[in-house]
Amino acid sequence: MPAPVFGALLTLSFAPYDYCYFALIALVFFYLFCMVQPAARAALCGYLFGLGLFGFGIWWVYISIHDFGGADPISSGLLALLLVSIWALFPAITAYFSAKLLAMKGVWFRLLAVGLVWVAVEYFRGYWLLNGFPWLQVAYGQLNTPLAGYAPVVGVYGMGFLLAVSAALLAEAWRVRTLRLPGVLMLCAIWGGGGLLQGVNWTNAIGSPIKVTLVQGNIAQDQKWQNDQMLNTLRLYLRLTEQHWDSDVIIWPETAIPAFLAEVKDFYLDPLSAKAREKGVDLVVGLPSNGVGNDYYNSVITLGETEAIYHKHHLLPFGEYLPLQPLSGWVLDQLQIPLGNFALGGARQSLLKAGGYPFVTTICYEDAFGELMSRQVGQAAYLVNVTNDGWFGNTSQPYQHMQMAQMRALETGRYLLRATNTGLTGFVGPNGKILAQAPLFTTTTLTSTIIPMAGLTPYARWGDRAVFGGLILLVGMVWSLVRYAGR
Known part of the structure; x- marks a missing residue:
């Protein structure tokens, strides 16, 4: 299946469709694209993935521009296409750096690092660029999964990190047979931990x-x-x-x-x-x-x-x-x-x-x-x-x-x-x-x-900056261990 199809598949994890586990499937194939190709080609696949995601996910901007903005159909379509084309650059950036990281040593470093790249790009797109456009961030489609238990602890970006790591882990285990048992145990820990946290009343x-x-x-x-x-x-x-x-x-x-x-x-x-x-x-x-x-x-x-x-x-x-x-x-x-x-x-x-x-x-x-x-x-x-x-x-x-x-x-x-x-x-x-x-x-x-x-809640106390600080520290510590073990 081509990359745009998996991007569209990711859109189906959001409301009103709510096929929440489609996000995990789509991201597994996203990381497989990144694992088997050079960074430049992975970026192209990431861009096509983004066209499917945003083309299917935010096509409604056409309604706003044409029906209520008063623009003619051609101008409305071109503006909508321009917006989709711009936002599709962000999965391309994610894919490029993920391909670079997935070629490095240390499997656990690679998995954590690509998860951090995913949410870092989402954060830049969602909070900083042009005052932020946070639509279709992957965690929003996970409100009905065990990962929702992490929202009061690490917020939407922490949830997105755990989803991206889960997908990268499945993709890696698909390719490396020896990783399958530890991969299953890690997935059980991530998703099971979220399920347990759903029973906690923070307020x-x-x-x-x-x-x-x-x-x-x-x-x-x-x-x-x-x-x-x-x-x-x-x-x-x-x-x-x-x-x-x-x-x-x-x-x-x-x-x-x-x-x-x-x-x-x-x-x-x-x-x-x-x-x-x-x-x-x-x-x-x-x-x-x-x-x-x-x-x-x-x-x-x-x-x-x-x-x-x-x-x-x-x-x-x-x-x-x-x-x-x-x-x-x-x-x-x-x-x-x-x-x-x-x-x-x-x-x-x-x-x-x-x-x-x-x-x-x-x-x-x-x-x-x-x-x-x-x-x-x-x-x-x-x-x-x-x-x-x-x-x-x-x-x-x-x-x-x-x-x-x-x-x-x-x-x-x-x-x-x-x-x-x-x-x-x-x-x-x-x-x-x-x-x-x-x-x-x-x-x-x-x-x-x-x-x-x-x-x-812990998230309300700490905020996004503390969450990102913790994720950067975690990835840095694992990278240090990989370098130390390689000596």
Whole structure:
């Protein structure tokens, strides 16, 4: 089977397909490519693997560019192809260095080193390059496997490392008969250890249950920002909210209000906040807000007993700001694709509070960054994510995004409340499992109870940098042993 097929096979390990063990199979063949070919040819196979992975996995960017960005089909297809072609470079880089490492001495060093290379490249792609694009990182497809037990300990990158090492070990054992018994024992230790860790409760309840209602307005993306629809939208959210004044907290999605804070404060938000105080309810509402001068923010406000605001910190490239200026701006101007240019919220904003407890706020794809949540979660009793995935239609993207949110709940040992415009709205437990979920493209509300939590998982205490530091130290120690034994 050619490399692109195995890349596509890896995509099937993610939601909504959830064939989680396909990831292990795909990576075994990825490492076999790297073992039997020179580094340059392995890189080519890695690139083809990446084309299959991203071509099948993020094709939905075409929907955003064409259906909602207004670009013509040819331009939309070319831009989508360009993005897939760029992201496919990262499996190529991984394959190149893996081939180099797999030709070195010391089998255990080789296996650990290629695992480290895999997640190091994922980290660069997912956190640093163009503000990060962490989609289709291999660990997200492992929420229903024993490896999920490692998430509260080493996070998504530690899980990815263990999956990559497992695949490289199987590939090596396939080729080297004498490695099969120790390989099986090592795999049992890795996967069995994860299964045992799933029984550990890293955090604890600190209060009575909180009744929460999530509102899914289901405002069509092509109608959302039309001026003649704004009052209808405001009435809809008010009507859905008034049905749940018996809840402790009510959460609206990202930019639920299609107008700036200053434009709706006096006639809509102030009366709504007064009503919430009267009913003893806290509201969490997403909307854009003005800053200093011409700056504007993607924001979340709380109304009711406590009024405060959070501005989105980790912005979406090419959606909320334009990187690589002036080139990107010129290209988009030629294609006549209108995109926002939001200002950046502060990195150390105070936590918002609702239901009597502070919570970590993330807007849209901020929930894709574990370290962003872990640095604040020590003071928070639960997590809130407000999102609008309406840009991507009825595709795999909303399911992939929910899967990433599940990982954040599991890493931090907190309930996660996720309110979205068109879906998937849902409640996620501290074990990363979906407790309740609203269907896509339905105007509805979802009500459940959560328990405020305290305590820190090892991952929330350490963060990604410590995880990578530990992995580098481990690989370095094994390399030192290999060199010493070779003398």
